[in-house]
Amino acid sequence: MTEEKELLETQHHVVSPKIYVAVFLSLLVFTGLTVGASYIEMGVFNPIVAIAIACIKMVLVVLFFMHVRYSTKLTMLTVGCGFFMFLVLISMTLADYISRAWGQW
């Protein structure tokens, strides 16, 4: 019984500091990139680039700092469903605003 418990305990995945350092450095690089990109005139692409970089940073934090990459399928599904639901809610709200009175405010 005790051995079984200890076996289960060791199944807890420990993410190594090397991965944390690599993620930390990438986050710093992406922060530099997003600040640099804001000083370049790209017209409509300025916000797109900024949000794309923010999404990449978020994925890095979620997968490695928050251990989702090493979590159970239940956790992965929960996180995935949450973000998907959030996108559904945003798209439906925006669809309403775009189609109803765009330009008439």
Next chain:
Amino acid sequence: MSDSPAIIHGAPEAEGHGHHAHPPYLRHHFESVEQQADTTNFAMWLFLLTEIMFFGGLFTAYLIYRNWYYPAFVAASHQLNIFWGTLNTLLLITSSFTMAMGVWCAETRKQSGLVLCLILTFILGIGFLGIKTIEYKEKIEKHHVPGFHYSLNSFLNPDSDEAAKAAGDKPLPLDMARHTEIYFSLYFAMTGMHALHMIIGIGILGFMIFRARAGAYTNGHVTFVENFGLYWHFVDIVWIFLFPLLYLISRHANQ
């Protein structure tokens, strides 16, 4: 009495945990430490999903109002200081890193390392709030806090305002200038709610430093540190989106 552990479970003879060996932190309604850890992890994520929806509402409001009152939002965002925003982003990312290292120290049972990581995270969090205070102070001094004392001067006479002049702002018509107040309402709502989450997190960090010094979390039971880490990283993610949306994307949008 039966020899089946399932039957004697909870019986008077089972007092004092004599019935089966397990770590003291394993609650009796769980089969194993792993199941207990997975359950609390799942619950923490459900809480974080409600937080995503909460901040998501604010982000959606920002998105819609920015499209409606675009010139006002561009001019108002030029009032934010990119230097302070970038410094705060760096502080918060570093605090996320020290927090992740704290979780690793707890998992590998390094007590002094854990205490050090928690203290560093605590200090970086305080530093973030300190810089936020500097920024808020500037907004108060320039009367950019929505309310009775709100001033349109920076947007009607951009040449009289250093930040607006540097960004090359043109004077806004009065009705559009008034909508800058919506930008600052959302600015204070979003950064204020984010700061409130930071304050709560810093409070819990203080408690954890106290407990970690007494030897908690490094005895194999890391759930509390791990789930607090999830919360802290979530607050970091909110800032990762607030920073470009509030500070960066309108830099070039007024020419």
